[in-house]
Amino acid sequence: MTKGKQRSKKPAKRKAKKPCKLKLWFLARLEKHRANRPISQNPSPHRSFRRTSRHALRADRFDKPTEYFSTLVQTFRMILSRKTLFFGVVIALMIANILSTGLVGEDRYNTIADLFDDETIAGGFGAFGRAVGTVVTTVTQGGLNPTPTVEQRLMTVFSGTLTFMATIYAARQLLAGNKPTLRSTLYNCFQPLVPCLLVLLVIVVQIIPVIIVYITTSAALQTGFLLNPFHALLFFGFTALMLLLSYQLALPTIIALIGVTAPGMYPLQSIANASDLIRGKRFSLVLYIFIGLFVFALLWLITFVPIVMFDQWLASVWNFWHAIPLAPLVWQFLTFSLIMFLSAYIYIYYRRLIDEFRPRPF
Numbered sequence: 001m002t003k004g005k006q007r008s009k010k011p012a013k014r015k016a017k018k019p020c021k022l023k024l025w026f027l028a029r030l031e032k033h034r035a036n037r038p039i040s041q042n043p044s045p046h047r048s049f050r051r052t053s054r055h056a057l058r059a060d061r062f063d064k065p066t067e068y069f070s071t072l073v074q075t076f077r078m079i080l081s082r083k084t085l086f087f088g089v090v091i092a093l094m095i096a097n098i099l100s101t102g103l104v105g106e107d108r109y110n111t112i113a114d115l116f117d118d119e120t121i122a123g124g125f126g127a128f129g130r131a132v133g134t135v136v137t138t139v140t141q142g143g144l145n146p147t148p149t150v151e152q153r154l155m156t157v158f159s160g161t162l163t164f165m166a167t168i169y170a171a172r173q174l175l176a177g178n179k180p181t182l183r184s185t186l187y188n189c190f191q192p193l194v195p196c197l198l199v200l201l202v203i204v205v206q207i208i209p210v211i212i213v214y215i216t217t218s219a220a221l222q223t224g225f226l227l228n229p230f231h232a233l234l235f236f237g238f239t240a241l242m243l244l245l246s247y248q249l250a251l252p253t254i255i256a257l258i259g260v261t262a263p264g265m266y267p268l269q270s271i272a273n274a275s276d277l278i279r280g281k282r283f284s285l286v287l288y289i290f291i292g293l294f295v296f297a298l299l300w301l302i303t304f305v306p307i308v309m310f311d312q313w314l315a316s317v318w319n320f321w322h323a324i325p326l327a328p329l330v331w332q333f334l335t336f337s338l339i340m341f342l343s344a345y346i347y348i349y350y351r352r353l354i355d356e357f358r359p360r361p362f
Contacts, residue, residue, distance in 0.1 A: 068291050071352070075345045078174060086344075088182040089166045090336045097159040098332065101152045160339050161196060165189045167343040168261050175351065195260040198267045199253060206249035209242035251282055254289075258350045277353050285349075292345045299341075300334050 079086045169189035173180040217239070219225075226232045255274040260267055278285055307330045314321045 068288065071288070071345065071348055072292070072295060074348050075341065078171065078348070079341065079344055082170070082174065085170055085180065085182055085185065086167065086340055087337070089170065089185060090163065090333065090340050092182070092186060093159055093163050093166070094332050094336045096162075097155060097336075100159075101155045157200075159336075161193075161200065162190065163336055163339045164257070164343045165192065165196060165261060167340045168258060168347050171344050171347045172261075191263075192261045192265070195265065195267050195270070196257060199257050199260050199270065202267065202271065203250055203253050203257075206253060207246050209246045213239050213242045247282075251285060252278055254346075255285070255350060255353075258347055281353070288349050289346070292342055296338050296341045296345075300338050304330060304334055 166185055166189040170180055170185050173185075216235075220235060226235060252275040253271055255278055256267070256270040259265060259274055259277075260270040262270075308327055311321075311327045314326075
């Protein structure tokens with residue numbers, strides 16, 4: 001071999017390392033998750049480090065008083081147009097609740113009613129004063145059963161959830177132009193039961209700050225901690241922050257209870273959609289809920305007081321009437337009716353939110 005024709009030595013090829021199978025699996029799963037992740041049409045401007053524009057932060061206008069009134073009118077019109085359907089649901093689930101927990105509170109109601117037999121105790125208003133005193137005392141002392149067992153509480157929450165789901169199903173079918181019957185409603189409304197219960201569990205977790213405030217307030221009142229002005233100021237700030245935290249967390253989840261009843265909707269996806277849906281309308285939602293509660297509770301009171309007057313008059317005429325639980329039955333019927341009216345009212349507002357939904361630019 002001559003010097004001019006020296007062979008150039010090529011570097012030896014290195015064998016490429018095989019990537020880790022676990023790493024490849026993890027990257028594939030991550031890519032699949034990113035591809036299938038639902039993209040919100042109205043993303044919140046506070047979920048990333050991207051600069052938020054002032055257009056995205058601009059809050060929506062408050063609804064006019066006529067819009068609150070129109071929602072109430074639409075709710076009453078829908079329910080009264082199908083009285084057999086909605087009140088049939090109430091009666092069916094009320095009977096199921098009575099069969100599972102029993103008709104509690106009859107003895108307690110009779111005891112409270114006996115306290116107002118004397119007109120002087122009732123404030124000189126006669127039968128009306130006795131009826132109002134009975135109702136107010138019953139409500140302020142925790143209802144007809146102030147110390148329910150754990151089973152009774154669970155069954156009451158379960159029955160209320162079923163009433164809510166049946167009402168939402170019937171309202172959705174009616175607004176879609178269908179004609180649901182009582183049988184089809186009771187057969188088909190319980191399909192999203194597990195997602196609804198999971199969303200309720202999320203709400204319970206989100207209101208833990210409220211529970212902490214309740215426990216600490218009871219302890220502070222018993223120990224005299226609030227007698228010191230500085231301690232009272234600190235406790236007020238702590239209470240305000242905890243209530244604000246629950247307000248921010250739990251308010252979208254209340255709307256998610258309605259969204260999760262839609263076919264194919266998952267709990268976490270429903271909560272995310274509801275959070276985007278009410279962005280800028282939180283205070284309006286609170287006003288809608290309080291107005292609905294006030295109106296329906298007032299109707300509940302106006303209906304229950306004459307029933308109590310009639311029950312007490314019959315008890316004064318016939319002695320055997322004390323054994324007939326008219327007032328406890330009406331109490332449970334009106335309570336389930338209150339849940340039904342409030343569920344339909346919030347669902348109509350939810351439909352209005354969807355109709356008024358517009359994506360916001362960054």
